[in-house]
Amino acid sequence: MRFVKLLSFIVIALFFVAHPALGRTINGAGATFPYPAYAKWAWMYNRATGVKLNYQSIGSGGGVKQIKAKTVDFGASDAPLKPAELKKHGLMQFPMIMGGVVPVANLPGIRANQLVLSGSVLADIFLGKIRRWNNARIAKENPGAKLPTMAITVVHRADGSGTTWIFTNYLSKVSRDWRKKVGNAKAVSWPTGIGGKGNEGVAGFVRKVRGALGYVEYAYALQNKMTSFKLVNHDGNAVAPTAENFQAAAAGADWAGAEGYYMVLTNQPGPQAWPITGASFVLMHKRQVRADRALAVLSFFDWCYRNGTKAAMALDYVSMPESVVRMVEASWAGEIRAQDGGAIWPAR
Amino acid sequence: MTEKTVIRGGRGGAALADILFRWLSFALAATIVCLFAAFIVILIIEAWPAISAFGLKFPFSSEWNPVSERFGALVPVVGTLLSTTVAMLIALPISFGIAFFLAEISPHWLRGPVGTAIELLAAIPSIVYGMWGLFVIAPLLSGYVEPWIIAHLGYIPIFSGPPMGIGILTAGMVLALMVIPFIAALTRDVFMMTPRNLKEAAYGLGATRFEVVRDVMIPYGKKGIVGAVFLGLGRALGETMAVTFVIGNAHNLSWSLLAPGNSIASMLANEFTEADGVLYTASLIELGLILFVITFIVLGSAQLWLRSGPGGKRR
Numbered sequence: 001m002r003f004v005k006l007l008s009f010i011v012i013a014l015f016f017v018a019h020p021a022l023g024r025t026i027n028g029a030g031a032t033f034p035y036p037a038y039a040k041w042a043w044m045y046n047r048a049t050g051v052k053l054n055y056q057s058i059g060s061g062g063g064v065k066q067i068k069a070k071t072v073d074f075g076a077s078d079a080p081l082k083p084a085e086l087k088k089h090g091l092m093q094f095p096m097i098m099g100g101v102v103p104v105a106n107l108p109g110i111r112a113n114q115l116v117l118s119g120s121v122l123a124d125i126f127l128g129k130i131r132r133w134n135n136a137r138i139a140k141e142n143p144g145a146k147l148p149t150m151a152i153t154v155v156h157r158a159d160g161s162g163t164t165w166i167f168t169n170y171l172s173k174v175s176r177d178w179r180k181k182v183g184n185a186k187a188v189s190w191p192t193g194i195g196g197k198g199n200e201g202v203a204g205f206v207r208k209v210r211g212a213l214g215y216v217e218y219a220y221a222l223q224n225k226m227t228s229f230k231l232v233n234h235d236g237n238a239v240a241p242t243a244e245n246f247q248a249a250a251a252g253a254d255w256a257g258a259e260g261y262y263m264v265l266t267n268q269p270g271p272q273a274w275p276i277t278g279a280s281f282v283l284m285h286k287r288q289v290r291a292d293r294a295l296a297v298l299s300f301f302d303w304c305y306r307n308g309t310k311a312a313m314a315l316d317y318v319s320m321p322e323s324v325v326r327m328v329e330a331s332w333a334g335e336i337r338a339q340d341g342g343a344i345w346p347a348r
Numbered sequence: 349m350t351e352k353t354v355i356r357g358g359r360g361g362a363a364l365a366d367i368l369f370r371w372l373s374f375a376l377a378a379t380i381v382c383l384f385a386a387f388i389v390i391l392i393i394e395a396w397p398a399i400s401a402f403g404l405k406f407p408f409s410s411e412w413n414p415v416s417e418r419f420g421a422l423v424p425v426v427g428t429l430l431s432t433t434v435a436m437l438i439a440l441p442i443s444f445g446i447a448f449f450l451a452e453i454s455p456h457w458l459r460g461p462v463g464t465a466i467e468l469l470a471a472i473p474s475i476v477y478g479m480w481g482l483f484v485i486a487p488l489l490s491g492y493v494e495p496w497i498i499a500h501l502g503y504i505p506i507f508s509g510p511p512m513g514i515g516i517l518t519a520g521m522v523l524a525l526m527v528i529p530f531i532a533a534l535t536r537d538v539f540m541m542t543p544r545n546l547k548e549a550a551y552g553l554g555a556t557r558f559e560v561v562r563d564v565m566i567p568y569g570k571k572g573i574v575g576a577v578f579l580g581l582g583r584a585l586g587e588t589m590a591v592t593f594v595i596g597n598a599h600n601l602s603w604s605l606l607a608p609g610n611s612i613a614s615m616l617a618n619e620f621t622e623a624d625g626v627l628y629t630a631s632l633i634e635l636g637l638i639l640f641v642i643t644f645i646v647l648g649s650a651q652l653w654l655r656s657g658p659g660g661k662r663r
Contacts, residue, residue, distance in 0.1 A: 158597035160622025189413035196598030
């Protein structure tokens with residue numbers, strides 16, 4: 001009996017000693033928008049190095065809460081934190097990946113990217129001012145198109161969301177009414193419509209309700225083969241939602257001039273720029289109690305910047321340009337410190 | 349001599365065990381009361397920022413604006429009560445019909461299968477009901493039922509609006525389906541407990557089946573039936589996932605049952621994880637507190653009514 005106990009103790013002890021990944025797990029939590037890309041990267045990184053990433057896609061707000069409470073190694077948010085808030089909690093943020101938010105509809109007989117919407121029309125639909133698809137203002141932007149007489153049912157997010165933050169940020173920029181009456185946040189007081197939980201909830205409602213108009217992260221629009229729209233961008237061109245056009249929106253961004261990487265990519269100038277583009281951010285504490293863990297996290301993100309582009313593109317995300325990566329890694333070296341004040345990055 | 353001491357010792361042990369058991373069971377019962385009190389205290393503490401900011405306006409304000417941080421509970425409270433009312437209006441007659449059929453009319457060989465089917469329905473997870481509501485009921489309602497309702501009854505405010513298939517009515521229907529198995533199974537058991545000689549005496553006096561149900565079985569099982577109804581009501585009030593799927597999660601106050609709305613439980617499920625800011629979180633917790641109070645009032649009034657109502661004291 002004693003022998004059995006001893007044996008089981010040894011087996012358990014051996015398991016902990018012999019399992020290298022057990023001590024090498026990175027914990028992160030936050031935004032759902034980049035989750036498919038992070039999951040793919042984590043899988044690839046685990047195969048390459050044996051280090052595991054445990055990422056909980058609980059939403060941007062949850063990610064910010066968790067990193068402030070220091071329960072995770074990094075947090076992720078689609079809405080950048082303002083420099084003042086970063087300072088208050090001793091945090092730094094950097095952009096990891098970019099993507100587009102796309103309006104989608106359920107309109108029988110209308111092809112994807114056949115119809116064009118301007119920002120002000122989109123805002124007025126979501127304000128409940130334009131209620132039917134054959135409204136004169138939609139018709140004016142789509143001469144020759146056969147618009148259905150259906151009522152428009154707006155579909156928005158029921159939960160707080162970084163996708164909503166990006167979308168309402170765009171609407172606030174293109175519509176004074178929207179800015180005054182509703183505003184820009186992860187959850188807003190919607191003037192009209194029904195709410196779905198998560199991107200998949202919105203996509204589900206749009207597919208169920210005829211005449212529905214919602215907004216989802218680009219990958220969901222593609223996967224569900226939904227009817228997307230061309231949007232009139234900052235330069236006045238009607239552009240389709242494509243990875244190239246998201247990239248075009250990111251190209252003009254002045255990251256160097258953005259304090260704390262506080263950068264919003266909506267309504268960017270550029271002939272091809274998709275107007276509702278957003279970056280997803282990673283949050284870390286500037287003062288790290290366990291330097292080895294922080295180094296493991298930074299090594300992972302460094303690896304993703306260098307090796308993750310193709311995987312991200314395959315999932316219809318846009319990776320950060322080389323120049324931004326160099327800037328971000330310089331910030332790591334300059335801002336993230338161990339307990340003794342020494343730099344953690346690059347690895348010594 | 350030795351024998352006696354052994355016996356006495358044994359008795360002493362038994363008495364001690366008895367005392368211990370009494371205290372143990374008392375402690376277990378007390379935990380429930382403590383837990384209940386702890387719930388209320390914690391909810392009030394956590395909701396305090398919202399309670400002190402909005403005061404008595406909170407339950408009566410229909411505003412819910414995370415941007416300007418002004419919150420009110422009217423929309424989800426109305427949505428919860430309305431969807432539950434619709435559910436009970438549909439579920440009660442159907443459940444009583446099922447229970448009556450199983451207890452009185454059904455041939456013996458049919459009782460087993462139908463009874464088992466009802467119990468199986470009660471065991472289906474609520475999210476399955478929600479998905480079924482979204483994928484089956486909602487298209488059915490928006491395609492066929494609601495256009496008809498709007499065309500024929502649209503002049504009544506509660507039946508106006510576009511046929512979306514998603515809203516308070518759909519939520520009520522899905523909820524009804526979820527509570528029917530509970531109410532039906534319990535009511536059947538209550539009906540079955542009516543003593544045979546009472547029923548036979550009534551039949552012997554020339555009562556019809558309906559009269560036997562109305563004048564013998566229902567009065568006899570009143571307490572049990574009310575218990576069954578309130579169990580179903582409790583489930584409907586607090587149901588979360590199934591409602592989230594079909595109620596529309598819209599923060600809007602409308603006269604129409606066809607319009608989308610919101611319920612307290614589904615709002616909590618949707619918004620809690622992403623609520624940032626002290627006031628937003630506190631307001632959601634105050635919503636939870638309100639749901640707690642509503643449930644408390646409903647169950648408490650049922651108890652009172654049972655105790656004071658005519659015939660309530662018979663058992």
